[in-house]
Amino acid sequence: MTLDALRAEIDRLDDAIVRLLDRRARCASEVGRLKREIGMRIYEPGREAVVIAHVKAVNAGLDGPLTAEAIERLYERVMDEARRIQRVEIERHTGGASAPETES
Amino acid sequence: MVVVMKERVSTEQVECVIAHLVELGMDVHRSTGAARVVLGVVGSGKVDPRLIELMEGVHEVLRITEPYKLASRTFKPEDTVFQMGDVRVGGDEVIVIAGPCSAENEAQVNTTTAAVKRAGAKMLRGGAFKPRSSPYSFQGLGEEGLRLLHAAANTHDLRLVTEVMDISQIEVIDRYADVFQVGARNMQNFTLLRELGRTRKPVLLKRGISATVEEWLLSAEYVLAGGNTQVVLCERGIRTFETATRNTLDISAIPIVKQLSHLPVFVDPSHGTGRRDKVAPMARAAVAAGADGLLIEVHCDPDHAMSDGAQSLYPAQFDRLMAELRIIAPAIGRSICLEPIARRGWAR
Numbered sequence: 001m002t003l004d005a006l007r008a009e010i011d012r013l014d015d016a017i018v019r020l021l022d023r024r025a026r027c028a029s030e031v032g033r034l035k036r037e038i039g040m041r042i043y044e045p046g047r048e049a050v051v052i053a054h055v056k057a058v059n060a061g062l063d064g065p066l067t068a069e070a071i072e073r074l075y076e077r078v079m080d081e082a083r084r085i086q087r088v089e090i091e092r093h094t095g096g097a098s099a100p101e102t103e104s
Numbered sequence: 105m106v107v108v109m110k111e112r113v114s115t116e117q118v119e120c121v122i123a124h125l126v127e128l129g130m131d132v133h134r135s136t137g138a139a140r141v142v143l144g145v146v147g148s149g150k151v152d153p154r155l156i157e158l159m160e161g162v163h164e165v166l167r168i169t170e171p172y173k174l175a176s177r178t179f180k181p182e183d184t185v186f187q188m189g190d191v192r193v194g195g196d197e198v199i200v201i202a203g204p205c206s207a208e209n210e211a212q213v214n215t216t217t218a219a220v221k222r223a224g225a226k227m228l229r230g231g232a233f234k235p236r237s238s239p240y241s242f243q244g245l246g247e248e249g250l251r252l253l254h255a256a257a258n259t260h261d262l263r264l265v266t267e268v269m270d271i272s273q274i275e276v277i278d279r280y281a282d283v284f285q286v287g288a289r290n291m292q293n294f295t296l297l298r299e300l301g302r303t304r305k306p307v308l309l310k311r312g313i314s315a316t317v318e319e320w321l322l323s324a325e326y327v328l329a330g331g332n333t334q335v336v337l338c339e340r341g342i343r344t345f346e347t348a349t350r351n352t353l354d355i356s357a358i359p360i361v362k363q364l365s366h367l368p369v370f371v372d373p374s375h376g377t378g379r380r381d382k383v384a385p386m387a388r389a390a391v392a393a394g395a396d397g398l399l400i401e402v403h404c405d406p407d408h409a410m411s412d413g414a415q416s417l418y419p420a421q422f423d424r425l426m427a428e429l430r431i432i433a434p435a436i437g438r439s440i441c442l443e444p445i446a447r448r449g450w451a452r
Contacts, residue, residue, distance in 0.1 A: 041123070041126075041127075042126055043119075043122055043123050043126040043127075045115075045119035045122070045123070049115075069136070069138075072136060073135065073136060076133075076134045076135065076136060077133070079134075080131065080132065080133045080134060083126060083131065083132065084131045087126070087129065087131065091129075
């Protein structure tokens with residue numbers, strides 16, 4: 001494939017990835033709502049470990065260039081954002097209006 | 105804030121730190137490296153880095169933002185410049201404050217003031233209340249000293265800078281002086297700083313003998329928090345293991361503080377070295393490094409001075425130094441007071 005064709009393919013894949021991430025984030029937000037209703041904590045290390053193990057297993061079956069460590073690092077970012085979505089979701093309903101972000 | 109975990113940390117220890125930070129309302133970005141786990145912490149929650157550092161498995165906690173706000177350049181990107189009569193502090197011109205360590209008598213104050221004015225100083229320094237290391241040393245003339253300094257400054261059209269050691273002196277000094285100087289020993293006298301924050305007169309805040317740049321800027325924050333925006337920082341040397349000089353003048357503090365803060369930075373090479381022969385080289389270095397002004401001790405008769413004679417310049421030495429500074433300042437795009445005699449020459 002030519003460079004242009006490869007780049008066009010990457011653009012198509014990113015389009016699909018972002019749409020999938022959007023669906024994943026909507027699920028995470030819904031999970032946040034349920035956690036609020038039953039009084040669960042946002043951070044569940046056990047569940048995060050299950051997610052990491054799952055994506056590593058999927059990745060291992062593909063036998064591609066992404067190592068298990070690489071997929072773990074990528075999913076750490078995805079879960080960082082999911083936790084943030086759930087915090088915002090929970091704060092919106094507990095009156096704790098999310099203050100403007102500052103680096104601490 | 106960045107939390108760096110120890111090598112070979114257990115998963116439970118990492119989870120415990122994340123759980124604690126999430127509970128405090130922070131967003132955590134976890135990065136698992138080959139040897140270490142690093143947590144990026146972002147949010148508006150109140151987190152005490154020292155408490156996090158004490159948690160199991162934590163190697164170190166690095167703060168990203170400064171603990172001071174009003175003094176920081178992030179808060180106010182442009183330089184703080186203020187006018188005092190015809191003197192513009194913090195602008196292009198390097199302002200030189202000179203005069204005796206202490207006011208001793210009328211003749212000494214007048215002779216010295218005339219000499220520093222002739223050489224190009226814009227402000228007069230002089231102590232009336234002296235913080236001496238020993239209670240048996242000369243403690244200053246008190247209000248009589250202020251009267252002498254005020255009269256001399258008026259005669260020669262100079263602004264007066266004098267040290268305030270205690271809240272009780274603010275009122276009387278306010279009547280005579282144009283700038284309150286806070287000495288190194290009082291840099292963390294927070295009740296005094298708070299009170300000076302309520303005044304609307306410039307405060308020249310010396311760096312404490314063993315104060316870090318951050319502690320120094322936090323002290324400035326006390327004055328700024330009271331609504332007094334006219335703060336000048338003054339580096340005067342810090343205590344190190346070196347005994348060849350009285351203090352080690354931290355020239356590197358000038359560019360560092362000017363990057364972190366918008367406040368003008370002055371340098372006192374007299375206390376910084378404690379030795380007359382080292383004052384001029386350090387004054388030249390300070391101007392070259394970007395200082396907005398200098399605070400220099402000059403005495404008409406240093407050999408008979410009642411305090412700090414060893415670090416006071418003879419008027420002729422001060423003259424020579426000013427001539428040298430007039431060559432250095434333009435090299436970095438600054439100006440310094442022209443020789444008054446030369447100015448008179450042009451007027452004719």
